[in-house]
Amino acid sequence: xxxxxxxxxxxxxxxxxxxxxxxxxxxxxxxxxxxxxxxxxxxxxxxxxxxxxxxxxxxxxxxxxxxxxxxxxxxxxxxxxxxxxxxxxxxxxxxxxxxxxxxxxxxxxxxxxx
Amino acid sequence: xxxxxxxxxxxxxxxxxxxxxxxxxxxxxxxxxxxxxxxxxxxxxxxxxxxxxxxxxxxxxxxxxxxxxxxxxxxxxxxxxxxxxxxxxxxxxxxxxxxxxxxxxxxxxxxx
Numbered sequence: 001x002x003x004x005x006x007x008x009x010x011x012x013x014x015x016x017x018x019x020x021x022x023x024x025x026x027x028x029x030x031x032x033x034x035x036x037x038x039x040x041x042x043x044x045x046x047x048x049x050x051x052x053x054x055x056x057x058x059x060x061x062x063x064x065x066x067x068x069x070x071x072x073x074x075x076x077x078x079x080x081x082x083x084x085x086x087x088x089x090x091x092x093x094x095x096x097x098x099x100x101x102x103x104x105x106x107x108x109x110x111x112x113x114x
Numbered sequence: 115x116x117x118x119x120x121x122x123x124x125x126x127x128x129x130x131x132x133x134x135x136x137x138x139x140x141x142x143x144x145x146x147x148x149x150x151x152x153x154x155x156x157x158x159x160x161x162x163x164x165x166x167x168x169x170x171x172x173x174x175x176x177x178x179x180x181x182x183x184x185x186x187x188x189x190x191x192x193x194x195x196x197x198x199x200x201x202x203x204x205x206x207x208x209x210x211x212x213x214x215x216x217x218x219x220x221x222x223x224x225x226x
Contacts, residue, residue: 004157033213042120042203042216043158056213090157101146103214105157 002027004093004106012112013081021076021109025093032074033103034066035090043090049074078111086113118206120217127224133191135220137204140185145209149178149189150216152201161202162189194224 005024013019025032031050035043045058049068068074072093078085088108095102119138127133137147146165150158164171164178164187171178177190191198204217 040219042118042205042218043214045213045215048213058213092157101148101163103160105150105159107155107157 004029004091004104006089006091006106006109008109009107010110010112012114014114015081015083017081017113018077018079019081019111021078021089021091021111023074023076023091023093023106025072025074025091026104029093029095029104030072031094031096032068032072033092033094034074034076035092035105036060037088037090037108039087046076081113083113086111118204118215118217120204120220122220123218124221125223127194127222129194129196129224129226131194131224133189133194133198133222133224135189135202135204135222136186137188137217138184138186139206139215141206141208141215142185143208143210144206144215146207147178147180147187148205148207148214149176150203150205152203152219158203191222194222196224196226198222199224 007022033048034046037043046060048056052068063079065077090108091106092103148163149161151161152158162173162176166182175192180187201219201221203219205214207214
């Protein structure tokens, strides 16, 4: 049973560019959350998707947007990249919206903004 | 009020020793307190978790102690092993939003 998968593994962009990160949840999971983990810090909640809608959002600007597809996979889009957006972006999935106890994280996408 | 504080920032323990990591929170709406273990290049993995109606939970060498009145909880790793060397994050989930607030992490090094 494949766990949470994310692509790409690493990505290098320059300031002002746009980036799209992808996530496939664990089989049987329909809720996807995205986190940003800056170097040496804990993950920070960006937003959560369920039934193709954004359900919760953390303290991130509108430059961060997402999407969930009918097969529960998800994308994270970041526009107008800033140097401070350099981080590990983690995707986490859980079985149902109201049961995030069993939240599984993917390996992350390392984004470097030059 | 959404912050979770964690200490120490780093910890060095001899093999066989006890590792203790402490966390504190302010938001009384938090209803679930997991600990995650993260190895370099990997995503965080759930290690053990506790709810506020329980004061202690033990799973193998890992124990969570929870003090609801003090709004503090801690992770104890008994008989620490070099393979336990990783970064540990405490977290808290609010009972409304179902999203998690993480502490800043503790880098544990267990010396052989």
